[in-house]
Amino acid sequence: MSVERSEHPFDAAVRVVALGGDRFAGHITPAYANMVGPFGGMIAAVLLNAVLSHASRQGDPVGLTVNFAAPITDDGFVVTARPVRTSRSTQHWMVELEQAGKIAATATAFLALRRPTWECTEALAPAAAAPATLAALPKGAFTPWINNYEMRFAHGALKLDGVEQDDSVSTLWVRDEPSRPLDFLSLAAMSDCFFPRHMTRRQRHTPGGTVSLTTYFHADAAAVTRQGAEPLLATAHASRFHATYYDQTAQLWGVDNTLLVVTHQLVYYRD
Amino acid sequence: MSVERSEHPFDAAVRVVALGGDRFAGHITPAYANMVGPFGGMIAAVLLNAVLSHASRQGDPVGLTVNFAAPITDDGFVVTARPVRTSRSTQHWMVELEQAGKIAATATAFLALRRPTWECTEALAPAAAAPATLAALPKGAFTPWINNYEMRFAHGALKLDGVEQDDSVSTLWVRDEPSRPLDFLSLAAMSDCFFPRHMTRRQRHTPGGTVSLTTYFHADAAAVTRQGAEPLLATAHASRFHATYYDQTAQLWGVDNTLLVVTHQLVYYRD
Numbered sequence: 001m002s003v004e005r006s007e008h009p010f011d012a013a014v015r016v017v018a019l020g021g022d023r024f025a026g027h028i029t030p031a032y033a034n035m036v037g038p039f040g041g042m043i044a045a046v047l048l049n050a051v052l053s054h055a056s057r058q059g060d061p062v063g064l065t066v067n068f069a070a071p072i073t074d075d076g077f078v079v080t081a082r083p084v085r086t087s088r089s090t091q092h093w094m095v096e097l098e099q100a101g102k103i104a105a106t107a108t109a110f111l112a113l114r115r116p117t118w119e120c121t122e123a124l125a126p127a128a129a130a131p132a133t134l135a136a137l138p139k140g141a142f143t144p145w146i147n148n149y150e151m152r153f154a155h156g157a158l159k160l161d162g163v164e165q166d167d168s169v170s171t172l173w174v175r176d177e178p179s180r181p182l183d184f185l186s187l188a189a190m191s192d193c194f195f196p197r198h199m200t201r202r203q204r205h206t207p208g209g210t211v212s213l214t215t216y217f218h219a220d221a222a223a224v225t226r227q228g229a230e231p232l233l234a235t236a237h238a239s240r241f242h243a244t245y246y247d248q249t250a251q252l253w254g255v256d257n258t259l260l261v262v263t264h265q266l267v268y269y270r271d
Numbered sequence: 272m273s274v275e276r277s278e279h280p281f282d283a284a285v286r287v288v289a290l291g292g293d294r295f296a297g298h299i300t301p302a303y304a305n306m307v308g309p310f311g312g313m314i315a316a317v318l319l320n321a322v323l324s325h326a327s328r329q330g331d332p333v334g335l336t337v338n339f340a341a342p343i344t345d346d347g348f349v350v351t352a353r354p355v356r357t358s359r360s361t362q363h364w365m366v367e368l369e370q371a372g373k374i375a376a377t378a379t380a381f382l383a384l385r386r387p388t389w390e391c392t393e394a395l396a397p398a399a400a401a402p403a404t405l406a407a408l409p410k411g412a413f414t415p416w417i418n419n420y421e422m423r424f425a426h427g428a429l430k431l432d433g434v435e436q437d438d439s440v441s442t443l444w445v446r447d448e449p450s451r452p453l454d455f456l457s458l459a460a461m462s463d464c465f466f467p468r469h470m471t472r473r474q475r476h477t478p479g480g481t482v483s484l485t486t487y488f489h490a491d492a493a494a495v496t497r498q499g500a501e502p503l504l505a506t507a508h509a510s511r512f513h514a515t516y517y518d519q520t521a522q523l524w525g526v527d528n529t530l531l532v533v534t535h536q537l538v539y540y541r542d
Contacts, residue, residue: 062516063483063537065336067379069356069363084367084374085340090482090539092340094365094377096355103355106365106379108338110483110537114514118473118542122438123510167393202389211361212334212381214485216518216537218511239394239522240489240530243385245333247487247533249520251510259511262518264535266334266381266487268361271389 008180009148010189013038014045016053016079024050026097027076032145037071039145040210041192045185047095047107050081052184057083058091060221061184063110065214070104072097077104089113114220123262125253126235128154131173142195149193150177150231158195161203168201168238170194175231182227182254184217190232190252191215191263197238197248198269208269211245219260227254244268279451280419281460284309285316287324287350295321297368298347303416308342310416311481312463316456318366318378321352323455328354329362331492332455334381336485341375343368348375360384385491394533396524397506399425402444413466420464421448421502429466432474439472439509441465444502453498453525455488461503461523462486462534468509468519469540479540482516490531498525515539 009031016024026046028038037043044066051057077099085092095107128134134152142158156170174193176186196208219227236250245268252261280302287295297317299309308314315337322328348370356363361383368376399405405423413429427441445464447457467479490498507521516539523532 063338065379065483065485067334067363067381070358084377087341092338092374092377094367096365103363106355106363108336108377108379108483110338112516114516117512117515117540118469119513120472121511121513122472122508198389201391201393212336212379212485214336214483214535216516216535218513218516218518220514237393239533240392241388242390242392242489243491244388245383245385245487245489247489249533249535262510262520262535264485264487264520264533269388 008178010176010180010186013042014049014185016046016049018053019078022080022082024053024079024081025076026079030074030144031148034143034145037073040068040213041189042145043068043072043105044192044213045189047079047097047105048109048188049185050079050095051093051109054081054083057111058086059111059113061109061217062112063216064107064188065212066105066107067212068105068210070102072099072104075099121259123251123259125233125257126171128171128233131231134173148177150175156200158200159203160205164202165200168197170200171235173231174234175229179229181229182224184224187217187219187224187261188215191261193234194236194248194250196267196269197236197246198241206270208267210265210267212266215261215263217261223254223258223260227260230255232260241269244270279449281447281451281457284313285320285456287317287320289324290349293351293353295324295350295352296347297350301345301415302419305414305416308344311339311484312460314339314343314376315463315484316460318350318368318376319380319459320456321350321366322364322380325352325354328382329357330382330384332380332488333383334487335378335459336483337376337378338483339376339481341373343370343375346370392530394522394530396504396528397442399442399504402502405444419448421446427471429471430474431476435473436471439468441471442506445505446500446502450500452500453495455495458488458490458495458532459486462532464505465507465519465521467538467540468507468517469512477541479538481536481538483537486532486534488532494525494529494531498531501526503531512540515541
């Protein structure tokens with residue numbers, strides 16, 4: 001008898017089944033549940049998976065914007081991924097996630113075939129102690145999806161002690177738990193790995209949720225492969241909190257000081 | 272006889288004509304031409320105008336992502352703006368721009384009715400001398416659309432002298448020319464007012480163009496009105512240039528040190 005190797009929870013949750021044409025069935029497993037509906041990063045990964053699984057796909061993801069329009073329930077859903085314009089080296093996509101006859105999420109994706117050009121990383125990686133010297137966030141903290149990641153905070157951890165911080169900056173090491181080699185799907189999901197900035201800044205538990213998530217992939221396929229299962233150094237901050245919305249800007253850094261992703265989001269929050 | 276007041280070039284270029292249902296006709300005037308096709312900021316403004324002109328509109332823009340899928344010619348085009356999900360206080364849109372039977376641009380927009388909440392601006396405005404002390408960019412510089420703006424560079428002007436800079440930061444004062452009171456449409460357009468970061472950094476003229484533009488409006492209607500026709504303080508930088516794509520992050524600041532917009536873009540570039 002063969003020894004069965006169990007599937008990684010990420011692969012189980014991100015899976016899509018081709019329904020023909022532009023349509024794919026998806027079903028995010030309860031392992032990736034958030035407060036209301038699934039972890040937004042997993043929704044982003046599933047929408048991207050529909051694009052990357054499509055017969056017409058050309059190239060690798062460079063830009064992805066996901067809009068969270070309504071809560072998604074534990075039931076299955078259908079993703080429609082439509083290539084709207086393809087050139088020799090670029091491809092634009094429009095994506096919709098439908099559940100119970102209504103659109104619950106939308107996305108646009110940009111794929112490209114990249115070539116070497118003049119190269120420069122202008123941003124600086126944040127300072128952080130080595131992962132082994134930092135405590136891992138205990139299992140069972142906050143909400144279920146977090147159990148699928150190993151997070152080691154170097155700065156700006158969520159304490160919820162009510163002591164307002166001077167800024168909303170968080171810096172942490174993050175990887176899939178159990179450990180899993182990086183791919184574009186897990187990179188898309190990790191772009192949303194941050195606890196909310198409004199809670200980090202105020203250290204109070206108040207309602208909120210991501211409305212729109214934009215991720216720019218500086219990592220090409222070679223960089224994703226090179227990263228393997230090593231932890232990423234992730235850092236995020238907000239620019240302004242105003243009248244129920246704020247923005248977050250974040251970076252994910254990989255091995256050899258490689259800036260893998262720059263990612264931004266618009267977030268709803270309440271007092 | 273009444274004295275006719277001529278229409279501002281921005282209003283002429285951004286106009287859309289309702290065709291019924293979700294469809295609007297648009298036609299960007301040559302005044303806003305760029306190297307290839309119209310100025311991307313004006314395309315963003317026209318797509319947003321279709322949303323804001325739609326009978327089902329609810330709220331003001333908070334998030335906007337525009338994808339530039341193909342060059343747009345001087346001919347007219349049709350914009351389809353579709354409200355995909357509306358809640359009590361939020362509204363998600365999908366938008367397509369079609370010309371000659373093909374999709375040339377797409378967008379997603381997020382509108383909301385905002386309420387006062389805990390408020391904080393974490394970002395700091397860039398240092399810049401007062402606009403009156405800085406020279407305005409001469410007319411006729413680079414490409415036509417620039418003539419519709421008054422730009423006064425405090426830092427990181429485009430000299431194209433081939434002397435590579437230490438970073439890609441630019442900071443400038445910008446307003447419509449002739450002067451025009453700010454609205455959400457002109458704010459969307461100004462989010463793309465920056466010369467390309469790859470040219471600013473290397474001070475060389477090389478090909479490139481915006482692929483995707485995401486704008487988060489921290490300005491609500493009251494802040495837009497308060498700004499009037501005063502110049503905005505705009506600052507932009509890139510994080511990484513790699514294999515034909517880089518990202519740009521920018522802020523637009525208004526009177527009373529108000530952060531009006533945070534905006535990001537993904538840009539194609541060649542050597």
